[in-house]
Amino acid sequence: MATSPKLDAKVPDGALETKWTKYRSTVPLVNPANKRNLEILVVGTGLAGASAASTLAELGYKVKAFCYQDSPRRAHSIAAQGGINAAKNYQNDGDSVYRLFYDTIKGGDYRAREGNVYRLAEVSGSIIDQCVAQGVPFAREYGGLLSNRSFGGTQVQRTFYAAGQTGQQLLLGAYSSLQRQISLGNVQMYTRHEMQDVVVVDGKCRGLIVRNLVTGELERHFGHAVLLCSGGYGNIFYLSTNALGSNVTAAWKAHKKGAFFSNPCYTQIHPTCIPVSGDHQSKLTLMSESLRNDGRIWVPKKQGDDRNANDIAEAERDYYLERRYPAFGNLVPRDIASRAAKERCDAGYGVGKSKMAVYLDYADAILRYGKGEANKNGLHNPSEAQIHDLGIAVVKEKYGNLFDMYQQITGENPYDVPMRIYPAVHYTMGGLWVDYNLMTNVPGLYALGEANFSDHGANRLGASALMQGLADGYFVIPYTIGSYLAGEIRNKALPTDHEAFVQAEKTARERIEKLIAIQGTQTVGSFHKRLGKIMWDKCGMARNAEGLNEAIQEIRALRDEFWTDVRVTGDADELNIELEKAGRVADFLELGELMCIDALNREESCGGHFREEHQTEEGEALRDDENFAYVAAWEHQGEKGWNLHKEELVFENIKIAQRSYK
């Protein structure tokens, strides 16, 4: 297989360990006086966007940042719970940059680019240093040093955390840096603004059209470079753990202006979420993967067992992850844990009212911690009640906010009865194709964080999203952007009355007017729900050719129906929540088709992409490295559909093998 000439990944030559350090020292620089004249637009203010915007501003570039929320602090990175990985080896348990690199490549089922992933592992330690210096209150041991825990797919403790609110604390750190740059006048912040289109002139990205969500006004902004840090597209499934406003619009508009979209079928279904409770449900809530450190997952050994969990004796329980994967047990990667839960529920062993749930049980952990505390406190012969209380106190400290959230949502007390959990859409590994510099194939247009495809292959490991978002923003883009901007110092800012801006704004305006003019009979939400059901049923945890072909037809029909029968109330020149939603759902209705096409094209199973036709006898994902060890990069061709370009994945440092966690 040869890589398409349109896809030059620009990974530097040389040994893996020296690629980044060498490249960093040779990448062209922009002198401080020139930086002041170079404008960079950043879309999205989550971990990737806020860290990039603040760091680039610190370097002296003129930065404008945009977010649809009312404050940059509300980007959905805030909701990440469990932690952030870094190869610090503070626990002296054998961790190293190479091991983090290896775990990430293997965890991604050998579908990520070696060079990018190694760099990610290399800069991971600096992220922790930076965050601590910002005042991020990570969990600490009594000696005052940082505490770590384990996450799925690894056998070391390399995850740094702040209770179950790690994303919040990291984002507030990045946000505080961003606010500092705003106060210094180096960043202009545009809240309640949503990107409508990118402006491309002579093949280069030169700016954006954005909509002021309060006044409805369309604005034109010039940029020498544009960074899309707009997150993932999991909300295409309607129900997901994403925020309700999370959307694909920025990436999708870039895609339609020429940026290739890679591996859209790679979606992550997270194994531990609170199950759906009814048709009214608007989102799903994650229970952090960190809970699998101590919790044990089980179902009854008997099908259709209706007894209460606590009435089912130990011998009648099937701890199916521990049974199937003794080496990793409850800490297998997410894709594997999710499929195993689905397998048990589909086979009739599910629990709860809907029977679409499994138990996550803390009874053993409470007992174990309780005994430990009793020993520590010199309690000889403690009573069962004493042990129980001491154990609960420990669990509360580690996971209290998660247990409270569970109780709030379900009305059940998880300290007394095991939690019921089921997989839900959580993260998307696919995204805009980028090279080693994080630049898309459109010069001047970059994608960072979840919005790009580059580091997680076909399955992301827990606590790696925060690492990647901050790596891209703090430590990669500030260097790599020089390789492009050094060549732009002679190019003055383009006046925004340039024809390309006028045209892009006109297209955006016409689309908005069209959405309002349809005045059909069905709500935006009802279309979104129907699309989500198609995607979940046919392009979800398991896919097959027949279902995917059906889904493509159904999505096309739904899209036509949307554009003739959707009802958007209100006007274009005001805060209009239905109009915002309609624009986002219209883009999802296009992306859905591409996800199914990509899933259909990939005649193998890998990571989160499970094609039922391709599995081992034991029901594990069966890759086809000979034919599919490539990144699929889709080129949008208007009405004609998409054209596939392939970037071959070359593994020079890791021996590609069947992934085993047994």
Add this chain to the structure above:
Amino acid sequence: MAEGHSADNMTLTLKVWRQKNRNTEGRFVTYTLGGVSPDMSFLEMVDILNTQLIERNEEPIAFDHDCREGICGSCAMYINGRPHGPKQVTACQLHMRSFNDGDTITIEPWRAAAFPIIKDLSVDRSAFDRIVAAGGYISINTGNAQDANSTPVPKEAADEAFMAAACIGCGACVAACKNASAMLFVSAKISQLALLPQGQAERRIRAEKMVAQMDEEGFGACSNTGACSAECPKGISMTNIARMNREYYGAKLKSTNV
């Protein structure tokens, strides 16, 4: 599962504040909503009302919300005279099992001069961002940091800093306060950074600048009634206000920066 007292299918009377924009006068509009399940979140209940409004060709109620898991701080509804309603959780985490069939529920936006109305239940909280921009950070450029374990931080200090840092910036403290004071919000950030060794260098100037910005934004004074902390969905403690006062007076005695 329901807590018992709320029926599986409730009918509610909702009195909702509707206001087209800042320049138009607002008013309460009363709606009746049936088919409410106790398992719904409060915002999902409003979603259903909104769907019905759209189906009747009326404009849905604008309200801020995003993560719906109690952490982004977007949602901001004054429910039955209390910010976020009766349960000391955000409106998105409030579930309808906390209400009874036949209840009348009044829903208003945050009320504070420093939080001007945008539309219906949506208000402008950018004053909070400006207060943080005034000094709610540690001035450290990317790349300047030393090894993360080179400065041990006593666990107690780290834990206390974390508890202050858990603030989600929703503004319930301001909405709860009869003076519309932002002291709890501001003190949480000042405390977090004052408790950590990393925050010492700018400790004084930070307190001065953030307080000055808070005053400029038009938030009221603190009269120590404690409504802010009582209503805070994240349980941010009043101790932070005491600590902030100490930080502020200490700074004022020693500097003339602001």
